[in-house]
Amino acid sequence: EIGRRLAAQPVAAAALIPGGVIAELGDDRQRKMLDDVAEGATLLALAHLEPGMRGVTTRVATTAERQGDSWTLTGRKNPVLAGDSADVVVVSAALPDSQGVGLFLVDGEALERKPFRTFDGQRAAQIDLNATPAEPLGTGGDATQGLQNALIRHQSALCAEAVGAMAEALKLTTEYLTSRKQF
Numbered sequence: 001e002i003g004r005r006l007a008a009q010p011v012a013a014a015a016l017i018p019g020g021v022i023a024e025l026g027d028d029r030q031r032k033m034l035d036d037v038a039e040g041a042t043l044l045a046l047a048h049l050e051p052g053m054r055g056v057t058t059r060v061a062t063t064a065e066r067q068g069d070s071w072t073l074t075g076r077k078n079p080v081l082a083g084d085s086a087d088v089v090v091v092s093a094a095l096p097d098s099q100g101v102g103l104f105l106v107d108g109e110a111l112e113r114k115p116f117r118t119f120d121g122q123r124a125a126q127i128d129l130n131a132t133p134a135e136p137l138g139t140g141g142d143a144t145q146g147l148q149n150a151l152i153r154h155q156s157a158l159c160a161e162a163v164g165a166m167a168e169a170l171k172l173t174t175e176y177l178t179s180r181k182q183f
Contacts, residue, residue, distance in 0.1 A: 003164025008121055010043075012157040013081035018044035018090045020153055025103060025138040025146045033088065045086035046150060047077035047106075047127050056151050058101050058144050062129060064093035071136060073104060073129040083125035084115035091127075091134065092147055100142030104134035 002011055019037050022030055022044070036042035050061055062075025073093050083089065087108045095102045110133055114126040137143065 001164060003161035003166075004168040006165060010082040010122060012154060012161070013122070014043045014045060014086065016157060017150055017154045018046040018088075021046065021090050021103060021146060021150045022105075022137065024149065025143055027138050030105065030137065042087045043082060043085055045080050045082040045089045046154075047080045047083060047089050047091045048147065048151070049077060049079060051076060051078050056148075056155070058092070058147050058151075060092050060094055060101060062091065062093040064095055064102050064104065064134065065131075066096065071104060071134045072131040073106065073134045074131055075129050076126065077129070078126035079116075079118065079124040080127050081118070081122060081124050083111075083127050084113060084123045089127065090137065091129070092143075093134075095142065101144050101147055102140060103137040103143040103147060105137055106132055106134050 001007075002009065015037050019034055022034060026033075033042060037044055048060070053060075060075070062073060062077065065072050065074070073091055075093065077083070077091065080086075080089070085108075089106045089108060089111065091104050091106050092101050093104060094100075106129070112128040112130065114128075116124055116126070118124050137146075
């Protein structure tokens, strides 16, 4: 339905995709945040893409560093759809000692953001992380499979939106052709 109306709402980018990651990998406390997302009180974003990244890959240059009981992230994510206004951002980062890719929750207030409009009118941001405090998603550790699942779900959501837009275009064209009078 979003595709049928070409709604410029970041439903997939600000709720479904990052929310699905939290639902799949998060702990009970982190999953409670999804109630606020469903109510529209909290916006999420998935910060995975980096400058120069091509295709669907889980390799990232952003790094995670453990400091005692806490974690910090350093790197740049761009573009981050809905990243300009997200309250919480799910960030992918390389774990120390080549232990895979971890997913972390970062408070939107702690981010350095450079907002911009995408070519299709959506909102996005470049996010710079400079030893930014982060919380591991769920139990932490390698989240490569969960990230791959999220990227596949995002591609599927984009396809569903495109199918909705095409179905509506076909319907409108058919209605026009049945009522058109040539003179």
